[in-house]
Structure formats: structure tokens, C-alpha cells
Amino acid sequence: MSARPVAYGDAPPRLAVLWCPDWSVVAAGASPLEPVAVLYANRVVARTPAAATAGVRQGHRRREAQRICPSLRLIDHDPARDGREFEAAVRSVAQMVPRLETTEPGSLTFLARGPSRYFGGESAMAQRVVQLVIDAVPNVVTGIGIADGRFTAGVAARQSAGQHAAAAVPVIIGSGPNDTRAFLDPLSVSTLADIADVSGDLIDLFRRLGVRRLGDLAALPAADVLARFGRAGMFAHRIACGGDDRAADAVAPPPELFVTQAFEDPVHLLDPLVFAAKQLAQQLHDLLVANGRVCTRLSVVAETEHGERSEHLWYRPNGLSVAAIVERVRWQFDGWIQQPGGLSGGIVLIRFTPDEVCSDDGSQLGFWGGRTEADEWAARAVARVAGLVGEQQVFVPAWRGGRQPGDAYAWVCIDTADVTEPTERLAVVEAPWPGHLPAPSPATVMAESVPAEVFDAAGHVVRVNGRGVLSAPPHTVSVRGRPAETIAAWAGPWPIDERWWDSRQHRRMARFQFTTSSGEALLVVVEQQQWWITAVYS
Amino acid sequence: MERGSSQARHEQLAQLVTTVAPVTFARDRLLPVHAALKPLFPDAGLTRGSIIGCSGAAAMSVALATVVGASAAGSWLAVAGLPALGLRAASEVGIALERLVMVAEPPQLGETAWANMVAALIDGFDLVALAGVPQIRAGTARRLQARLQARGAVLIVVGNPGQFSCDLDISVQHPTWQGLGDGSGRLARRRLTLVASGRRLGRERRTEVWLPGADGGIEPASDVAADVVLQPVVLQPVALKQVG
Numbered sequence: 167m168s169a170r171p172v173a174y175g176d177a178p179p180r181l182a183v184l185w186c187p188d189w190s191v192v193a194a195g196a197s198p199l200e201p202v203a204v205l206y207a208n209r210v211v212a213r214t215p216a217a218a219t220a221g222v223r224q225g226h227r228r229r230e231a232q233r234i235c236p237s238l239r240l241i242d243h244d245p246a247r248d249g250r251e252f253e254a255a256v257r258s259v260a261q262m263v264p265r266l267e268t269t270e271p272g273s274l275t276f277l278a279r280g281p282s283r284y285f286g287g288e289s290a291m292a293q294r295v296v297q298l299v300i301d302a303v304p305n306v307v308t309g310i311g312i313a314d315g316r317f318t319a320g321v322a323a324r325q326s327a328g329q330h331a332a333a334a335v336p337v338i339i340g341s342g343p344n345d346t347r348a349f350l351d352p353l354s355v356s357t358l359a360d361i362a363d364v365s366g367d368l369i370d371l372f373r374r375l376g377v378r379r380l381g382d383l384a385a386l387p388a389a390d391v392l393a394r395f396g397r398a399g400m401f402a403h404r405i406a407c408g409g410d411d412r413a414a415d416a417v418a419p420p421p422e423l424f425v426t427q428a429f430e431d432p433v434h435l436l437d438p439l440v441f442a443a444k445q446l447a448q449q450l451h452d453l454l455v456a457n458g459r460v461c462t463r464l465s466v467v468a469e470t471e472h473g474e475r476s477e478h479l480w481y482r483p484n485g486l487s488v489a490a491i492v493e494r495v496r497w498q499f500d501g502w503i504q505q506p507g508g509l510s511g512g513i514v515l516i517r518f519t520p521d522e523v524c525s526d527d528g529s530q531l532g533f534w535g536g537r538t539e540a541d542e543w544a545a546r547a548v549a550r551v552a553g554l555v556g557e558q559q560v561f562v563p564a565w566r567g568g569r570q571p572g573d574a575y576a577w578v579c580i581d582t583a584d585v586t587e588p589t590e591r592l593a594v595v596e597a598p599w600p601g602h603l604p605a606p607s608p609a610t611v612m613a614e615s616v617p618a619e620v621f622d623a624a625g626h627v628v629r630v631n632g633r634g635v636l637s638a639p640p641h642t643v644s645v646r647g648r649p650a651e652t653i654a655a656w657a658g659p660w661p662i663d664e665r666w667w668d669s670r671q672h673r674r675m676a677r678f679q680f681t682t683s684s685g686e687a688l689l690v691v692v693e694q695q696q697w698w699i700t701a702v703y704s
Numbered sequence: 705m706e707r708g709s710s711q712a713r714h715e716q717l718a719q720l721v722t723t724v725a726p727v728t729f730a731r732d733r734l735l736p737v738h739a740a741l742k743p744l745f746p747d748a749g750l751t752r753g754s755i756i757g758c759s760g761a762a763a764m765s766v767a768l769a770t771v772v773g774a775s776a777a778g779s780w781l782a783v784a785g786l787p788a789l790g791l792r793a794a795s796e797v798g799i800a801l802e803r804l805v806m807v808a809e810p811p812q813l814g815e816t817a818w819a820n821m822v823a824a825l826i827d828g829f830d831l832v833a834l835a836g837v838p839q840i841r842a843g844t845a846r847r848l849q850a851r852l853q854a855r856g857a858v859l860i861v862v863g864n865p866g867q868f869s870c871d872l873d874i875s876v877q878h879p880t881w882q883g884l885g886d887g888s889g890r891l892a893r894r895r896l897t898l899v900a901s902g903r904r905l906g907r908e909r910r911t912e913v914w915l916p917g918a919d920g921g922i923e924p925a926s927d928v929a930a931d932v933v934l935q936p937v938v939l940q941p942v943a944l945k946q947v948g
Contacts, residue, residue, distance in 0.1 A: 540803075540830065544780040547828015548805055551782075554821050555813070561806045563791050575791035577806055588802035606891065606916030607792040609764040639887060655884040657891075679891050685761060685879040687891055701790065703881075703891060703916075704764040 178315030178410040180341060182278040182288075184259070184295060185323035186252075186308045188212035189272025193251035194241050198305050201235050206243035215307070229667070245582070246496065248272065251303070253501020256478065258302035259295055267463065267479035271497065275319070275481065278312045288312050292336035313339035314346050316412075317405040320361045321353065346408030351381030355406075362411060363483065364402045368395065372402075380406040411483070416462065416524040424519040425450045432471045432512020436503060439468075439513060440496050441553045447491040450518050460485035460526035465519040466495055468502070471511040476502045479521060489584050491518070496581075541586050548585050557581040564591035569602040569662060571689065571701050572611040601662050603677070608689050608701035615698035618690065619644045620653075630676050630692050634661045643680055643690070645699060651682040659692070735774035735830060735858060738798070740924040743911040744874065744900040750774060752830075753853035757861045757870035761879050762896060764789070765797070765915050767862045769922050770874065771831045772798040774858070779830035784821065785809055786835045786862065796920025805829070809836075819844050826857045834859065837866035845869075872902040877910075893918050895925055 186192060188204075190212035196202035201217035203210045210226045220235035232238055248271035259274060260266055262285075267275045278288060285291040292310045299308050309329070311322025322337040329335060339349045355372045357380065358364040377383050383391075383406040391403040405411045425446045433439050454461055463481045480486065480494045495516075503509060552560045561577035562585055568574055583591050620628045622638035629637040636659065644650035658678030665671040675693035682688070687703035734749030742748040750756070750770070758767040764786075775781050776798055783789060784807040795801050807821065818838055825832045826848065845867035852859055861868055876896050883892025893914045900909045917923040 540778060540780055543828045544782075544803070544805065547782070547824055550824045550828070551807055551821055554817065554824060555807060555810055559808045559810055561808065563801045563804055563806075571790060571792055575795070575801070577791075580805075585805065592802055604890070605796050605918075605920035606893065607790055607796055607920060609762075609768060609790045609793040609797075609916075610788045611790040613787050655881070655886060655889075657884050657887060657889050679884060681881045681884055681891070685881070687881050687884075687894070703894070704762055 178318075178408070180278045180312070180314055181316055181319045182276055182281075182292065182295070182310060182312045183316070183319040183323040184274040184299065184308060184310045185320070185327050186255070186272045186299070186303075186306055187324070187327045188214065188218075188307065189252065190243060190248050191241070192303065192306050193248045193271070194244075196239075196241070196305075198307075200239065201237055202239045202241060203231055204241045204243050211243060232667075245271070245493070246500065249494070249497025250501040250504065253498060254302050254505070255299045255306070256501075257505065258298045260477075262295065262298060265479060267481050268494075269481045269483075273320075273323075275316060282312075288338050289336055292338070296334050296336070307334075309334045309337070311337045311339070313349070314341055314343075315405070315408060315410055317362050318346050318350060318408055321350070321357060324361070343408055347381075347384065350406065350408055351379060351384065353380045354378065355380060355383060355402075358402050358406065362402070362405055365398065368398055368402065371395075384408075412462075412522070412524075416522050419459075419520045419523045423453065424517060425453070426515065426517040428515050429513065432514050434512045436496070436500055437553075437556065439499055439516065440492060440557075441549075443495040443499075443516060443518075444488070444492050444549055446516065446518055447488045447495070450491070450520065451488050454520065454523060455526070458526055459523045461520040461523050462486065463520070463522035464491060464494075465521050466491075466498055467515075467517045467519070468499060468513050469515040470509050471514045474509055474511075485524070485526065545586050548580060552580060562588070562591070565594050567595055567597055567599065569599050569664065571603065571607050574602075574607075601660070603660075603689075606703070608687075608703045610702040610704040612700055612702075615691070615700045617646055618697045618699045620690070620692075620697045621650070628697075629695060630659050634659050634676055640678070640680070643682065643688070643697075651684060651686075653680050654683050655681045658690075733856060735779060736777050737773040738769060738922050739773075740913045740922045741769060741773075741898070741911065744898055744909050745872070746905060746909070750858045751871070752856035752858060754871040755849065755852070755859045755861060755865070755868050757865045757868075757873045758875075759863060759865075759873065760876040762876045762894070762915065763862050765793070766874055766876060766896075766898065767833055767860050768794055768797050768799060769913075769915055770860055771833065771858075772922065774831055775800045775803060779803065780805070780828070781831040781833065782807065782825045782829040783833045784825065784835075785837075786833060793916070793920065797916065798921055813838075815840050815844060819848060822848055823851055826852050826855055826859070830857050832857055832859050833862060835862040837861060837864065837868065840867050842867050870902065871904065872900055875899050875901075893923075 190204040191202050191214050194204060196214050198215045201214060201220055203213040203217050203222055205228055210222060210224055210231050213222045217235055217238055222231045222235050222238060252271040256266055256268065256274065263276050263281045265276060269275065282288040282291040285294055292312060296308055296310050300306060307327060309323050309327025311319045311326050313319040313322045318339060322339055326334050326337040339345055355369050355378060359366050359369045372383065383403055386403065388403055392400045427442050427446055462483060462485055463479055464486055465477065465479050467477045469475050476498060478498050482490060548560060558579055560580045562580055562583050563575045564578040564583065566573060566576045578591065620640045621642045622628050623641040628640045640653050640656055642650040642652055656678060659676035661676045664673045675691045678690045680688045680690055688699055689701040691698050691700055733752040734747055735752060737745060737749055756770060771781055780803040781799065782805045787808055791801065819840065861870065877899055878897050880895045881891055883889050893916060895912065896915050897910055897912050912925040914923040914925045
């Protein structure tokens with residue numbers, strides 16, 4: 167690859183960052199007056215202004231948030247919904263500004279110089295952009311910051327969004343290193359973790375060493391920072407000084423490097439498009455990997471038969487993997503296809519052009535081989551099967567934890583999980599689950615429990631009272647549609663009272679194990695005086 | 705001196721044999737099985753390209769037990785038509801969950817679509833477990849079987865195999881649970897007699913195992929071991945004697 171280095175020099179480009187805080191609740195269509203929060207991994211990631219007023223903060227656990235605000239409505243995190251809804255904002259801003267770049271749904275970045283000259287100055291341009299977003303998306307809160315470099319502009323955008331004004335006032339930092347330093351120096355070092363993804367451990371270390379403000383960090387000699395904190399520390403130091411946050415070896419790839427696919431028959435549905443995108447992403451990935459490179463900014467273009475066009479830049483500082491590309495393409499196309507009014511025709515062309523690549527530092531694989539050939543084969547087969555039966559039908563296991571046999575692991579759909587990178591989804595959190603049944607676990611866990619009837623020796627239905635006392639020892643069990651079987655041995659009841667703090671999910675039941683005369687072992691629960699067979703030790 | 709050179713020649717010859725050998729015997733193409741199940745398989749492993757049927761009372765556990773060895777050794781397992789598979793039991797028995805993929809068959813999947821799906825699984829996975837095999841034509845089953853042999857995967861059919869002809873059928877006799885009393889105790893472990901029969905097996909092969917064992921895994925069950933477990937421990941009084 168004959169790459170020409172970009173003349174970034176030391177001066178970072180003038181960038182505008184548009185930032186929508188709590189985008190996930192806006193995407194979920196929540197009214198700002200209702201207390202709503204979006205949860206991911208049991209932590210609040212976004213909340214409405216009403217919930218914020220009540221005191222709910224990002225990072226709160228579910229129970230903590232509910233204690234602070236009992237009327238809080240909780241919504242599950244759905245990255246696909248966030249990405250799809252954000253397309254509306256991107257489309258409206260794209261009328262005014264070319265080459266929009268998205269890092270994650272809720273954040274837009276673009277070069278400020280051109281548009282601000284055209285629209286009469288940075289402030290006027292910023293206000294117009296904010297107005298476009300507010301018109302396009304109901305209930306959105308947004309802020310805009312213009313400064314040198316992505317990090318400084320990001321901080322400015324967050325300050326602008328944090329003003330809680332009806333229409334956000336743009337925060338514009340003057341050009342040049344002096345203004346940038348004057349703006350950044352008083353900020354806390356934790357800003358680095360919030361915006362630039364510097365690891366929390368490093369921030370903690372800075373704090374303990376007495377480096378509390380970005381100014382303190384910037385005042386240290388660069389060589390000493392590199393010697394003491396390595397590459398991560400060097401990166402933190404560079405952006406704290408208002409320097410460029412791109413990798414030092416980032417280059418613009420040669421213009422002939424792109425992958426494209428034209429469809430003879432226009433495609434109208436999302437799934438075949440995403441399937442084609444997956445193959446293209448793999449092609450592009452292979453091309454780049456052959457040169458030891460990874461794409462950090464990618465341009466994704468799609469065209470319909472009537473010339474409608476969707477173009478979008480996606481940025482990810484750590485590099486876009488195949489799964490990351492496919493996820494972003496899905497967001498972009500889903501929002502585009504489902505826009506009000508829809509498209510006039512099918513899609514005939516998609517093209518991926520890497521806009522910025524840098525050398526692939528990669529993540530260290532396991533000592534013994536990491537990915538094997540079998541993994542590659544399986545990943546390909548999964549993609550193919552997903553194309554045949556639909557992505558919503560292919561699942562991989564993920565750890566959840568819980569007391570019921572079906573709770574410990576759950577099946578998650580592969581469009582939200584990475585098949586060949588199971589570390590995260592299968593990380594077993596060793597929490598005690600008092601009252602869970604010890605091994606061995608049942609090999610068959612019914613998706614829906616089967617109603618059953620349990621009788622005592624006299625032929626009466628066995629009942630369990632509120633204190634867990636049986637009316638009589640169980641004698642026969644009869645499953646729907648099958649003749650009654652004699653119970654050879656049994657144990658229980660083991661009462662369980664789960665989620666008593668939540669009226670909708672509260673469950674109170676007693677569990678039993680039965681073996682029948684035919685040698686079958688069953689896990690049976692009684693809930694609200696109704697017997698259910700939940701699992702079979704088959 | 706002469707002895708040493710003849711030994712070297714033997715080694716050379718042995719190397720030559722491996723390089724010019726024209727055929728690969730089926731038993732060389734094996735996937736590992738758990739030690740406790742080895743007596744069931746004529747080659748002490750899963751022959752690539754074969755179909756194994758699991759039926760009877762404990763079919764699900766037996767199917768999991770059959771693939772444990774290969775799954776732990778790095779093979780991927782795909783399951784289709786088994787939405788009720790207990791993942792906790794699978795992990796206890798030793799299945800590598802990081803190499804497990806489940807396909808939920810959409811309802812009203814036609815014969816061709818179903819066969820395409822199974823073919824795609826066979827192409828990509830060493831181990832494919834199916835349940836609820838639909839009514840398919842014998843020709844479709846034969847083509848899938850040919851693909852299985854070409855690709856070298858192993859197909860495990862839980863329940864009725866339909867049109868597939870199994871190379872090996874594993875059934876269960878005398879399942880006996882231990883640990884559960886009359887209102888006391890809990891399910892602790894189950895003793896099974898596994899019986900393998902098949903076209904190429906001269907006579908039935910059988911073995912006894914604890915499946916699941918006390919920790920949910922597989923343990924071989926020899927009668928001696930069972931006696932040891934079941935015998936109550938009697939403490940003999942020890943006569944003390946005065947020393948020093």
C-alpha cells in the first residue's frame with residue numbers, strides 16, 4: 167500500500183462536535199417530562215430530564231435508581247434502535263454540511279471551517295445546525311462545540327449540552343494552542359476517561375500521584391510521561407496539551423482501495439443488504455490485514471436505482487472490526503430505509519471506502535493460537551445460516567445468573583453478540599445466588615412451563631400453604647394429556663421469593679424434585695396453587 | 705554399529721510409509737470422546753462423517769455426553785431444533801459454551817430450506833446436533849449424509865432419526881437416580897447403562913456411567929466403585945496404648 171502521510175503536523179483540524187446527551191432515551195421516544203431510564207448491564211446509561219431532576223445519574227444500579235425515583239420507567243438498551251433513530255438527525259444535518267462523521271449514535275463530528283465560512287461564521291453555523299437537529303428529532307437535548315481537535319471540541323459540546331437551556335448556546339473555543347490550553351487546563355483529568363476512552367486505572371493513578379487537572383498533566387515533560395506511563399500515558403498527555411488525538415501513524419489510504427458491490431436486482435429489504443455488507447466488510451478487512459493495517463474511519467455509501475444516496479462516515483478510534491462495520495451499516499441502512507416517505511426504489515450499490523487507516527496494534531490473542539481454523543469456519547457458517555433463516559433465529563449462550571435453572575445462561579441473538587469473541591458474554595460473575603439448586607442441573611429446561619396436577623394417596627390435589635407446608639405427601643403426577651404416574655421419590659418444598667420489590671416480576675413459588683416410577687426425574691414448581699413442570703432431568 | 709544403521713533404516717521406512725500411504729483409514733479420522741464413553745465406540749472416538757442417534761429416556765444428556773470430548777478439544781457444536789437445551793447442564797457436563805451456536809428453526813421451514821440450513825451447519829461445524837427431524841425425502845437425507853462424509857463432521861440426532869440411517873444408535877437402559885428419598889434429599893446422580901448398536905458393530909457394546917455425576921459431569925461406573933460408594937463407613941474402635 168503506497169500511503170501518503172497526511173500532513174497533520176501538530177495542529178489538529180478545526181472540528182465541530184454535535185452531542186446529544188442521553189440519546190438512548192430520546193431514541194426510545196420517551197417524553198422529557200416522564201422519568202425514564204435506559205439500562206445496560208444493570209446500570210443506567212441514559213435518563214430523561216425528569217429522571218435527572220429526581221436524582222437518577224448515569225452509572226446507578228437498577229435498584230439504586232428505583233429507590234431514588236420509584237416511578238421510574240426502565241427500558242432495555244438497544245443499540246440498533248439508537249443507531250436507526252439517529253439517522254434522522256444525520257440526514258437533516260447532511261442537508262447543510264458534507265462529510266458527517268459518527269463515532270456512536272448521539273454524536274456527530276464534522277470539519278467546521280467550510281460550513282462556517284458559508285453560513286456566516288462559526289456561531290451562526292452552529293446555531294443553524296442545532297436548530298436542524300431540534301426540528302428533526304422531537305424532545306432532543308443537544309449541544310455543539312467548535313474547537314481545535316476532536317477531544318477539545320467534544321468537551322466543548324458537552325459543556326454546551328449541559329447548560330439546560332431551551333436552545334443550546336454553542337461553546338466555541340478560539341483557534342490556536344493558547345486558547346485550547348486555557349480552556350482545557352482547569353478541567354479534571356477524569357474528562358479524559360469520559361471523552362477520550364483513556365482507561366480508568368490510568369486516571370486513578372494520575373489522581374493518586376497528585377495530577378488532578380489537565381493543566382497539571384500538560385505541564386509534565388512529554389519524555390517523562392512516556393517513560394513512566396507508556397503509550398497510553400503519552401496519548402493522554404498529547405490530548406491534554408490540546409494536540410491531535412489521531413494515531414500518530416494515521417494515513418489516508420490510496421484512492422484505489424475500496425470495496426463495492428452492485429446488485430443486478432434492486433434490493434428492498436434490510437437483511438440481504440446486511441448480508442452483502444458482511445461479505446464486503448470481510449473483503450475490506452482482509453485487504454487491510456494483509457498490510458497490517460486497520461481502518462479507523464470508513465465511508466459507507468449506498469445508492470438506489472433512482473439515484474437517492476446515503477453517505478456516512480463512521481469513526482472508531484480503536485479500529486473498525488468486521489462486526490463493528492456491519493453493526494454501523496445496519497444502523498445507517500435501517501434508518502435510511504425506514505425514513506418517513508421511504509425510498510422510491512431498491513438499492514443497487516453499496517460501497518465501503520476506508521478514509522483513514524493506521525497500523526493495527528491489535529489485541530493480544532491467547533497464547534495458544536487464539537483463533538483457530540475451526541473458529542473461522544464456524545463464524546462463516548453462522549453468517550451463512552443467518553442469511554438462510556434470518557439473524558433473529560441464530561443464538562449463542564451468554565451468562566446472566568439467577569436461581570432458576572433457565573436463568574443462569576440465556577440465549578442471545580447473534581446480531582448483538584460476537585460469535586468468535588465470547589470472553590465478554592460468557593464472563594461468569596461469581597455472585598452467590600442463595601436458594602439456587604446445586605448440580606446436577608436439568609438437561610431440558612422448558613421454554614414454557616407445562617401445567618401439571620399432583621395428587622396425594624387419597625386422590626386430592628396436593629396444596630402448599632404460605633408457610634411451605636404440604637397438605638399431604640404427593641403420590642401421583644399427571645402431565646397434560648398423559649396418564650397419571652406414580653411418584654417413586656420426591657423432595658421439597660424449597661420455597662423461593664424473587665423480586666418482591668417489583669410488583670410485575672414478583673414470583674413466589676415452591677420447588678420440588680420428583681422421580682416417577684418410569685425413572686424420569688422432574689423439576690416441578692407450585693405457584694399460586696398451580697403445579698408446573700419447568701424442567702426435566704432428561 | 706550394524707544394529708544402529710538398521711534401526712535408522714526402519715525409521716526411514718516408517719517415515720516413507722506415512723508419506724506414501726494412499727488411504728486414510730476411517731479410524732484415523734476421529735474426534736475424541738470422553739474416557740467414560742470410549743467402550744461404546746469401536747474406534748474409541750467419534751468417526752468423522754458418521755451419524756449417531758440418541759434415543760430413549762435420557763436422550764438429551766446422552767447427546768451432550770457424546771460430544772463433550774470433542775467440544776472440549778476445540779470443535780464447534782451447532783444445535784438445531786433443541787430450544788429447551790439446558791445450558792447450565794451443558795456447561796456442567798463439560799461442553800465449551802464459547803463454541804456453541806443454536807439455530808431456532810423458524811416455523812414452516814420447507815424441506816429444501818431445512819436441508820440447506822443443515823448443510824450450512826455441516827459445512828461449518830464439526831458437531832451438529834439435531835432434534836425433531838422433519839419428514840424429508842430419502843434422497844435429501846442421502847445427500848446430507850454424503851456432504852457429512854465429505855466434510856468430515858459428526859451428526860447427532862436426538863429422538864426419532866426419520867430418514868437418516870444412523871451408523872450408531874445409543875440407547876439407555878435402567879436409569880436409576882440416587883439421592884432422592886421420600887420427602888428428603890435431592891437428586892444427586894444417575895446411573896445409566898448405555899447400549900450402542902449399529903450396522904457395523906458385531907454385537908452390542910455397553911457401558912455403565914454416572915450421567916450426570918455428583919458435580920453434573922460424567923463418571924465411569926464400575927460395580928466396584930458403586931459398592932465403595934454405597935457401603936457405609938464403619939469406624940473401628942482403636943485400642944490406645946501408652947507410649948514413651
